[in-house]
Amino acid sequence: MSISRREFERRYAAIRKQMKRDSLDCLLVVGLADDFNRGNIRYVTGSGRGGCCVFSLEGAPVFLMGPGQSASPKIRKTVEAFELLDLRETDNPAEQVVQELSRFYTGNWVGIVGTGCIPVPMYLAVKEKFPDKLVDSMKIFEDLRSIKSEEEIEKMRTAAAIADDVYAMLKNLVRPGLSDYEIYGQVKRAIYEKGCEYSFDLIDAAGSRMNMTFWPTGERLKDNDTLFMEITPAYEGYYAQLPVTLPIGKYPPEIKKMVSVWEKADKAALKVLKPGTKVSDLYHVLVNTVKEGSYISPLRPGHAIGLDALDFWSITESSTITLKQGMTLAVHPSIMTRLGGDACGMGYTYLITDTGAERFSRVDLAVS
Numbered sequence: 001m002s003i004s005r006r007e008f009e010r011r012y013a014a015i016r017k018q019m020k021r022d023s024l025d026c027l028l029v030v031g032l033a034d035d036f037n038r039g040n041i042r043y044v045t046g047s048g049r050g051g052c053c054v055f056s057l058e059g060a061p062v063f064l065m066g067p068g069q070s071a072s073p074k075i076r077k078t079v080e081a082f083e084l085l086d087l088r089e090t091d092n093p094a095e096q097v098v099q100e101l102s103r104f105y106t107g108n109w110v111g112i113v114g115t116g117c118i119p120v121p122m123y124l125a126v127k128e129k130f131p132d133k134l135v136d137s138m139k140i141f142e143d144l145r146s147i148k149s150e151e152e153i154e155k156m157r158t159a160a161a162i163a164d165d166v167y168a169m170l171k172n173l174v175r176p177g178l179s180d181y182e183i184y185g186q187v188k189r190a191i192y193e194k195g196c197e198y199s200f201d202l203i204d205a206a207g208s209r210m211n212m213t214f215w216p217t218g219e220r221l222k223d224n225d226t227l228f229m230e231i232t233p234a235y236e237g238y239y240a241q242l243p244v245t246l247p248i249g250k251y252p253p254e255i256k257k258m259v260s261v262w263e264k265a266d267k268a269a270l271k272v273l274k275p276g277t278k279v280s281d282l283y284h285v286l287v288n289t290v291k292e293g294s295y296i297s298p299l300r301p302g303h304a305i306g307l308d309a310l311d312f313w314s315i316t317e318s319s320t321i322t323l324k325q326g327m328t329l330a331v332h333p334s335i336m337t338r339l340g341g342d343a344c345g346m347g348y349t350y351l352i353t354d355t356g357a358e359r360f361s362r363v364d365l366a367v368s
Helices: 005-021 037-044 093-104 120-129 139-147 150-172 180-193 255-273 278-293
Strands: 023-031 051-057 062-065 084-091 108-113 134-136 201-205 225-229 233-235 243-246 300-302 330-331 334-336 343-345 348-352 358-361
Touching: 005 023, 005 093, 005 225, 023 037, 023 093, 037 139, 051 093, 062 180, 084 300, 093 120, 108 139, 150 180, 150 233, 150 243, 150 348, 180 201, 180 225, 201 233, 225 255, 243 255, 243 343, 255 278, 255 334, 255 343
Parallel strands: 023 108, 062 084, 108 134
Antiparallel strands: 023 051, 051 062, 201 225, 225 243, 300 330, 330 348, 334 343, 348 358
16 A cells, blocks of 8 residues: 555544544544545545544444445555455445444544535434534544644655646747647546556646636647646645746737746745744735735645645635644745736645755746
């Protein structure tokens, strides 16, 4: 399995320590097979396909599967923690979840991780069984997942290297007349050929803007315009992000100025990317540097990243998060003349170290 047994056992012990602190008898962990909601379920099962898991204070976590799935010859490849789980097949997940939670319930609390992902019938069944004992336990996973282990960090370094390769490919590929369908297909092909299960890739090939659609729309590149993409491959479950703005020929004069402002913002961010910095202060450094360059930065200038493309929190003015060693985040301030106007968006994925930050990417986006 890509994540070691030792790493899963470390996670299980840490989760159970938090459960005892919060007087929880068991947890219901629920996830979806998308780029923003698969992280929690993958953290305990190693499966990126969503689903639900009942996690108790001792014994094997119970991972529910559809009829016949546990006999699949691919199960050891799609569920990394296969040997550590109690696989239960069911054609009625709501009923089965109640049964499994009841086995571990002793009168304390029942925690839910992923309330936004739980199917309505399942939630109603659990609520009926434990009407006054349900609590939202997402904070347990947020605290544990925010600090990456060495195994997790290595996965993200590999994902960042794949993103670098895709960027190099794009630089050689883009030309006037090229369709965003072909660009998107080539990006996905390159990412999957490197062994990634999935990726999150925004694209905009319409002029010199950042419309950030989630898929191609039939645009064709034009000379002296730009291509904007967020290249976000997930290697063995772990994402790294490389937002880029590529010139088609040469940067338009206004975009060239924006790239210079972005470079100043990135360098300013590096000075505060270290343990102890408030995320709200990082936000002000990024946005104020853009404003000093006579542009605006109205979009979120970054976010935590890991098993989800957006791992719990964003870089915002109101954030209460403080950076800690082992955190990973994508830093990508937008540079705009106005909303809907000319724009530039670029950035890197960083690891917070004991003294500062490590940039995972090896490419220099300021050099086109």
